Amino acid sequence: MSTIPDIKDFRLAYLFRDLDRALLAQIAARACWRELDAGETLFAKNDPGKWFFLVKTGTMKLYLLAEEGQEHVLELVGREHLFAEAVMFMGGRYAVHAAALEPTRLIAFDADFFLGLLRSNADLCLALLADMSRRVHSLVTEIDRLTLQTGEQRFVQYLLAQPAQKISGTRMVRLPASKQTIASLLGITPETLSRILSRLRDQGVIQVNAETIVVLKPDAFTRIS
Amino acid sequence: MSTIPDIKDFRLAYLFRDLDRALLAQIAARACWRELDAGETLFAKNDPGKWFFLVKTGTMKLYLLAEEGQEHVLELVGREHLFAEAVMFMGGRYAVHAAALEPTRLIAFDADFFLGLLRSNADLCLALLADMSRRVHSLVTEIDRLTLQTGEQRFVQYLLAQPAQKISGTRMVRLPASKQTIASLLGITPETLSRILSRLRDQGVIQVNAETIVVLKPDAFTRIS
DNA sequence: ATGGTTGTTTGATTTAGATCAAGGTGGCAA
DNA sequence: TTGCCACCTTGATCTAAATCAAACAACCAT
Known part of the structure; x- marks a missing residue:
């Protein structure tokens, strides 16, 4: 499964809609498949890394660890959803831990290459900004839930x-x-x-x-x- | 105080660094001052709005309300900090309530105009993306704090x-x-x-x-x- | 099947923090 | 000065949820 992902494998993800085929082809050329066993860790918090990911099958768990080793799950990422996009702007380090909950297939996108595309493509920038806004909004409501409700x-x-x-x-x-x-x-x-x-x-x-x-x-x- | 803000009033804010003077001048021409008394509300959650803000003096409180009227403060915004940038991508509605804690002076920036600038200015896009990443990161650690600590x-x-x-x-x-x-x-x-x-x-x-x-x-x- | 490992349920106890209630304290206006 | 009001503190009680503990179910590998 080391073949290059096909455009149709990721063109429907939110971030990539409305992008033209030529650009999608460029992105595909720098992307690759990644497979994980159930329970396998993809990256740890603070790991240096230059990929962000799209879940094709399976489920990913994003979490943090307290000193005593207990984990707090922040998000479950299912099919057709992206995660770790923020690595592009966080100095190439992941802000959370990520592990597969079941056998999981991902497409990995090259962060540096994508950052370059952003520089020359305003639509892509705006799509990513909208994506980040949604994330900010969901985090805010999550905080609300944690403090105001049983x-x-x-x-x-x-x-x-x-x-x-x-x-x-x-x-x-x-x-x-x-x-x-x-x-x-x-x-x-x-x-x-x-x-x-x-x-x-x-x-x-x-x-x-x-x-x-x-x-x-x-x-x-x-x-x- | 209905004069147009001067470039030097906001050029040091994170988002505006590294932007050239011509662009800053354009932004300034569409910006305006806003003054609030202590306790005065700037906007409520779900209010339609087309401005985002920079605090010049004073302190703003961003918060949510539960049904029973009890409020939960999400963030205190102090001098030289921006807030409500996300309104540009949230369909022109604010996601939280905002009120001044003390007499406060703000610069209000036109969201639609700024969105237009983003379309033609990659550096500005990237600066805003970095800004949003920071915000996501701080929200994630905030969630962590709320769940894992006393x-x-x-x-x-x-x-x-x-x-x-x-x-x-x-x-x-x-x-x-x-x-x-x-x-x-x-x-x-x-x-x-x-x-x-x-x-x-x-x-x-x-x-x-x-x-x-x-x-x-x-x-x-x-x-x- | 058998045992082991991991996840789930149930019960007893403890605890951090909320809630309820009553006094302080300080600033400000008449 | 006086009184008012908003804020803060302190105490007593209550409660949601954590913790501790044990049994139970499900699943896998030998």
């Missing part, structure tokens, strides 16, 4: 924000990671998440089956948050 | 991050806002902050005198965090 409220909001399959007034959600990981993302312990789940189950608003959760009363649910 | 640790880190006057091994810090505001910024209640302060005072590591705090043992202090 663990249960945060879980409910998280669940409602997840993509769901809708069946006759109910929503079926597939958790994109283990419950410990979700707990870390929500800033709570696995035990607390487990208790939140059983409380909501007892109240009859959700059904839990391994990583699949059915929201029986989305409206009652919305009221909690 | 209120006391957060306060200590905050205090050490503040600009200080150093006198014979001690640091003197002037809090940039009332203690309730600082408490909100740290994600704790005013009562808890008050208790943290008296605890540290009893331990003999700080001296508190109204909004002035002297860190007597910066090294012992660093160990707490």
Whole structure:
């Protein structure tokens, strides 16, 4: 799998829409595939690096570590999403740790080359600025969640924000990671998440089956948050 | 004070360094002064707006409100710092509330005009991208702080991050806002902050005198965090 | 199958911090 | 001076969630 990625593998990602084929071809020529096993680390915080990435299959976990080694998950990155774009402006060092949660295929883009493109392509710059603005905005609301809401409220909001399959007034959600990981993302312990789940189950608003959760009363649910 | 701001009033701000005089003059021609009384609101979250701002004197408070009306301060913006640049990419709506903590003078920049400049000026784009990266990075560490540390640790880190006057091994810090505001910024209640302060005072590591705090043992202090 | 490893649940206990409540303190205006 | 108001402090109580501990389930590799 050391072939050069094809344009159609990444042209639909937000950042690359509206770019012309010639430019996409240039980008493709400097990009390469990267495969990770489940649990494999891609980079650590402060590692020097000159790539940013697009997830094609699988899920990446971005996280920080406290001194005592406990990790806090900041973000789960799924299919067709970019991560680590900021490495281009952070002096070539990653600001977080990144590891695969399952077997994962990525496209790696050359940061220096891309930075050069930015210099001569205003549309690309604006697309990236819009991308960063979205990220800033989501981080701000994340901070808000962490300070103003209880663990249960945060879980409910998280669940409602997840993509769901809708069946006759109910929503079926597939958790994109283990419950410990979700707990870390929500800033709570696995035990607390487990208790939140059983409380909501007892109240009859959700059904839990391994990583699949059915929201029986989305409206009652919305009221909690 | 409805005169056009002079280039020298803003040329030192991070974003504007390295820009040539002609460009700065164009920017100045579309900018204007804005004055706020203590406590005055500049904009509310979701307000449509087409300006972003530079603080020349005073302090701005950026915050969010929960349904019950309680506010959470996200950031205090002091002299020579920009805020609300993201309005250019957020569809012309502000993502937070902004109010002055004291009498404050701002320079307001025209977002649409600036967006136009970005389209034709790669250096400006890159400067703004670097600015946004810094912001993303500080938000990420902020999230980290909120989830992995106690209120006391957060306060200590905050205090050490503040600009200080150093006198014979001690640091003197002037809090940039009332203690309730600082408490909100740290994600704790005013009562808890008050208790943290008296605890540290009893331990003999700080001296508190109204909004002035002297860190007597910066090294012992660093160990707490 | 068997054991080992990892993730999940449940219960008992502890704790940081919120909440409720009551006094201080200081600045400012009449 | 007096009173008012906003801010800060201190104390008592309450609570969400962490921690500690143990059992349990699921999955994999030998």
